[in-house]
Amino acid sequence: MTFKGAKYGAFAGLIATWSISSAIAASELVLGLQIGTFYSIIGISLGLNNVIMAAAIGFGLHLLTGTALGALLGAIGIRWKKIRMLNPYKSSLVGIGTGLAIWLVLFLPITAFLIQPSIQHIVVILAVSSQKVILSEQISRSVINISLIAIVFHMIWGAIFGFIMSSLLRIRVFKIKQHYVDIINIDPKIRLVTICDANGQIMYSRHREGVQNLLSKEESKKSLELAMTSWKVRGELADKIGKGRYVLAEYEKIKRLTMPFGDELLLYITTEVEADHSRIYDSIRKLESGLKYSNSVLR
Numbered sequence: 001m002t003f004k005g006a007k008y009g010a011f012a013g014l015i016a017t018w019s020i021s022s023a024i025a026a027s028e029l030v031l032g033l034q035i036g037t038f039y040s041i042i043g044i045s046l047g048l049n050n051v052i053m054a055a056a057i058g059f060g061l062h063l064l065t066g067t068a069l070g071a072l073l074g075a076i077g078i079r080w081k082k083i084r085m086l087n088p089y090k091s092s093l094v095g096i097g098t099g100l101a102i103w104l105v106l107f108l109p110i111t112a113f114l115i116q117p118s119i120q121h122i123v124v125i126l127a128v129s130s131q132k133v134i135l136s137e138q139i140s141r142s143v144i145n146i147s148l149i150a151i152v153f154h155m156i157w158g159a160i161f162g163f164i165m166s167s168l169l170r171i172r173v174f175k176i177k178q179h180y181v182d183i184i185n186i187d188p189k190i191r192l193v194t195i196c197d198a199n200g201q202i203m204y205s206r207h208r209e210g211v212q213n214l215l216s217k218e219e220s221k222k223s224l225e226l227a228m229t230s231w232k233v234r235g236e237l238a239d240k241i242g243k244g245r246y247v248l249a250e251y252e253k254i255k256r257l258t259m260p261f262g263d264e265l266l267l268y269i270t271t272e273v274e275a276d277h278s279r280i281y282d283s284i285r286k287l288e289s290g291l292k293y294s295n296s297v298l299r
Contacts, residue, residue, distance in 0.1 A: 002075045004172070004197075004264070009074015010067050012164035016157045017066025021059065023156065027149050037126075038146060044125050045118040051125060065106075070161055073098060077165065088166040095162025099154035107154065111147050176204045179291075183267070184208055186283045189275035191254065194268040195261070200228035203265070214253060227258045227268055246281055257281065262291045 025035045036055040039062065043054025077094070115122075176195055183193045184206075192213075194205035202224070207213055215223060227247070234244045246259035255277055257269040261284065271277065 002078065005078025006071040006075040008165055008168040008172075009077065009161075010071035012074065012161045012168065013070015014063065014067045015164055016070065016160040017063050019160055020066075020153050020157045021062065023153055024146075027146065040126065041115060041122055044122045045115045049125055054125075066157070069102060070165075073161070074165060078169070088163050088170075091162035091166035092159045093162070095158030095160070095165070096155045097158065099156070099158025099161075100151070102158075103151055103154040107150055108147070173204070179261070179265070179287075180204055180206060182287050183269070183284060186287075187271070187275060187280050189272040190269060190280065191272065192268075192270040194224060196224075196228065196266045196268065198264055198266065200225070200232070200266070205268075223256075224268055227256065228266070231258055231266065248277055259284065261288055 024038050028035050028037050036059075039058030040051050040055040042058030042061065043056070044051070046054075046057065048054040048057060077091075179195060180193050184190055188208075190208060191211045192205070192207045195203050197203055213220065227249075231244065231247065234247070238244065244260070246257055249256040249258075250273070253273065255271045255273060255275060257267070257271065257277055257280065259267050259269075259281070261267045267284065269280070271280065
């Protein structure tokens with residue numbers, strides 16, 4: 001689950017950063033600067049003397065930083081339920097707040113401790129490249145203006161990041177719900193379908209409509225935790241005895257089936273005692289084959 005959040009976050013961060021790059025180029029035109037000046041300044045501050053190379057390195061580092069921050073935020077956000085990243089409005093607001101924090105904690109220190117001390121060197125390199133007289137006051141003023149405009153840029157970055165992240169998560173939840181529908185329709189004797197990630201975190205859980213839960217909420221949670229713990233213990237022996245196919249526990253009133261589904265999910269299913277668990281297992285495996293095929297196509 002954390003890896004999935006990081007992957008979604010990296011994608012959202014990359015798209016958001018690429019979008020902001022366009023806004024930076026537009027602001028440079030408004031300020032009367034050559035497009036790419038912002039990235040050139042970053043590269044020159046790092047010690048590069050070739051303006052084109054400095055711009056390319058600056059642009060690449062900007063994309064890399066935005067992608068890395070997105071991956072980190074995605075991994076945190078998908079675990080932190082209070083953020084509610086499934087809601088596009090709330091996710092965008094969280095993104096805006098995060099963008100402001102990034103501006104304060106990351107952008108301002110870089111500007112103050114890396115770019116400002118290199119102003120004279122930056123002026124010399126840019127003047128030689130453009131063959132025009134450039135004043136250090138002009139560059140300093142431009143850096144200050146860009147730093148202030150960057151507040152808005154980071155807010156926009158956060159809004160875009162939050163919206164894309166929310167969209168990706170809602171698509172994933174839709175797919176998970178569809179898995180539930182496919183599985184619950186296999187047999188009318190299936191009572192409960194719970195879909196978890198590889199770490200046992202519940203992604204979707206629902207009883208068949210009209211079926212009464214025999215356990216309390218706390219008891220259901222404990223039962224699931226025990227089943228997931230047992231599955232993990234068996235997984236530790238996979239190198240010697242092979243991967244587990246399923247675990248069946250039969251009680252007086254229900255049967256419980258625990259099994260992997262696809263490459264990332266685990267199923268926790270309860271059925272009526274008279275249910276044909278072998279047929280249910282075979283049907284789920286057919287669904288799983290379709291899921292794996294779909295994933296391979298997407299990749």
